[in-house]
Amino acid sequence: MTDLPEGPAGLHQRVLTWYDDHARVLPWREPDASPWAVMVSEFMLQQTPVARVLPVFAAWMDTWPTPAGLAAASTGDAVRAWGRLGYPRRALRLHGAATAIVTEHGGEVPSSLEELRALPGVGDYTAAAVASFAFGQRHVVLDTNVRRVLARSLTGVEFPGASVTRAERDLATGLLPDDEPTAATWAVAVMELGALVCTAATPRCGSCPVSDLCAWQRAGMPAYDGPPRRGQAWAGTxxxxxxxxxxxxxxxxxxxxxxxxxxxxxxxxxxxxxxxxxxxxxxxxxxxxxxxxxx
DNA sequence: AAACCGTGGTG
DNA sequence: TCACCAAGGTT
The missing domain is CATH 1.10.10.10 (Winged helix-like DNA-binding domain superfamily/Winged helix DNA-binding domain)
Structure with a gap:
């Protein structure tokens, strides 16, 4: 499966230790951050960098500290508060999720993967992220960062494929620590490694805690040779x-x-x-x- | 399943 | 400079 000399435990230990020393301090990671705060951050972080989310997140939580608060506002207020984060339909979906949380869950963000997944704007990634980060559950949290870390360190290729494959999900599942709280920390730690070290353009392999056992590194960092990863046209669209x-x-x-x-x-x-x-x-x-x- | 949906920073 | 890219989801 993973073909690791030390087995998964060695990988876990290194990444978890690295995370202890290098994790960014972010408002949605504070010990007193509510599940709602985690959910709001996950919506905003869908395809938008942390640096641009921070100020909008702070203002948003100040205005709507609970799902009920947002549900009581107009969708127009939500769209305006969304500002220039991009993909403004996310603001509508977050408003819709808040409304569903009030009408179907008594105003409390649900904790089960299935209930989260049923909310508008919540897909496989966001459901697992909220369940893991806000409720400490054990789930495969597969975002673009994690996919890239696994592609490089274990599969030995520079970039993951266009969409999540069964094999990829199985690989991530096999890597999940047995212990629930450890699995939750592992999820955020691997993601953070992808965000700060195993980056898409210029990975900082010299600062990577697993570079010596990284399959891509050991293969000589071969250039990506898969199908062209088409960018999205913009001007005039x-x-x-x-x-x-x-x-x-x-x-x-x-x-x-x-x-x-x-x-x-x-x-x-x-x-x-x-x-x-x-x-x-x-x-x-x-x-x-x-x-x-x-x- | 491939296309569509915003915006701004960066090497 | 200008592709590339950023904690995806929906259709």
Missing amino acids: DRQCRGRLLGVLRDAHEPVHRSRLEAVWSDAVQRSRCLDSLVHDGLVARLSADTYALP
């Missing part, structure tokens, strides 16, 4: 157009006339399509034939 349109509404605190939306995107066909999609998504409200606002 609907995503850019939607971002511009929503930005106007987010920065305005009164309904906006369509002329102000026309001013930020010249292609009328695309602009109209994007505005319709924003309304369809619930990110924008059409107040009249020619005025718009956040919902």
